[in-house]
Amino acid sequence: MNKNKIMKKILTADNTETFLNEEVGESYHSQTGAVEEALKKYALPCNIKELAKTGRIKILDVCFGLGYNSAMAISVALQENQRCEIEVVGLENDAAILEKIQEVSPPILFYKHYQRLHPGRLEFYERTVHVQVILGDARETVKKLLDEHFDAIFFDPFSPKTAPAMWSINLFQEMARVMKSTAVLATYSCARMVRENMSAAGLIYDEGPIVGRRGPGTVATKWKY
Ligand SMILES: C[S@@+](CC[C@H](N)C(=O)[O-])C[C@H]1O[C@@H](n2cnc3c(N)ncnc32)[C@H](O)[C@@H]1O
Incomplete structure (x- = not known):
């Protein structure tokens, strides 16, 4: 199937663009605001501003x-500390969505550098920032990542209804494995199954921020603070 035909560009409520995947029946971001979601559901609850002050941040951008989520986090971090060293590892299984990066222009300062990414170029360095996308099923590619490596995880699969296998106990166990003891994982979903699976994987969940008129997201840590 030609994936270009099933991805339709749409405008979300904060006037920023995303794509609707017509095969999956879901968009890549919340229709209440794609860029707002990147900031409020991911960068802020994962304490990116505070982490930037330490001078070093490692982010895992799942899906x-x-x-948008990690590009926003980099922008927030560099605004706080322009010398911050930032490593982003992105996990994505669909090369076709990487081609679409050229077709959007979200108001995210660092995004112009993300536009160097495409299926033939999965990595770049820009001053103190290193971004790398690993193409493949995240349930497999995550296994290559080091233990206790990341300060923040942005966990953004399609919904639990559409993609239940992406919200499994096994995958949350892998997330816990690669999280530093102080790391925060953030996701937009507040589904009961998601939270139960996080608990079963040894994570401690809490309410994430409420953005727009949608339910809260979920944040998870390895220890209760
Ligand atoms: C809701 S969208 C995430 C949007 C993204 N965070 C952004 O800022 O554009 C879900 C993403 O998960 C990817 N995906 C679906 N199944 C996957 C899998 N098994 N492994 C890795 N990525 C997957 C899809 O291709 C899609 O890009």
């Missing part, structure tokens, strides 16, 4: 898509 990278157009890369």
Whole structure:
């Protein structure tokens, strides 16, 4: 199937663009605001501003898509500390969505650098920032990542209804494995199954921020603070 035909560009409520995947029946971001979601559901609850002050941040962007979540986090971090060293690892299984990065222009400062990414170029360095996308099923590619490596995880698969296998106990166990003891994982979903699976994987969940008129997201850590 020609994936270009099933991805339709749409405008979300904060006037920023995303794509609707007509095969999956879901968009890549919340229709209440794609860029707002990147900031309020991912960068802020994962304490990116505070982490930037330490001078070093490692972010795992699970289900990278157009890369809004980590591009926003980099922008927030560099605004706080322009010398911050930032490593982003993105996990994505669909090369076709990487081609779409050229077709959007979200108001995210660092995004112009993300536009160097495409299926033939999965990595770049820009001053103190290193971004790398690993193409493949995240349930497999995550296994290559080091233990206790990341300060923040942005966990953004399609919904639990559409993609239940992406919200499994096994995958949350892998997330816990690669999280530093102080790391925060953030996701937009507040589904009961998601939270139960996080608990079964040894994570401690809490309410994430409420953005727009949707339910809260979920944040998870390895220890209760
Ligand atoms: C809701 S979108 C995420 C949007 C993304 N965070 C962004 O800022 O554009 C879900 C993404 O998960 C990807 N995906 C679906 N199944 C996957 C899998 N098994 N492994 C890795 N990525 C997957 C899809 O291709 C899609 O890009």
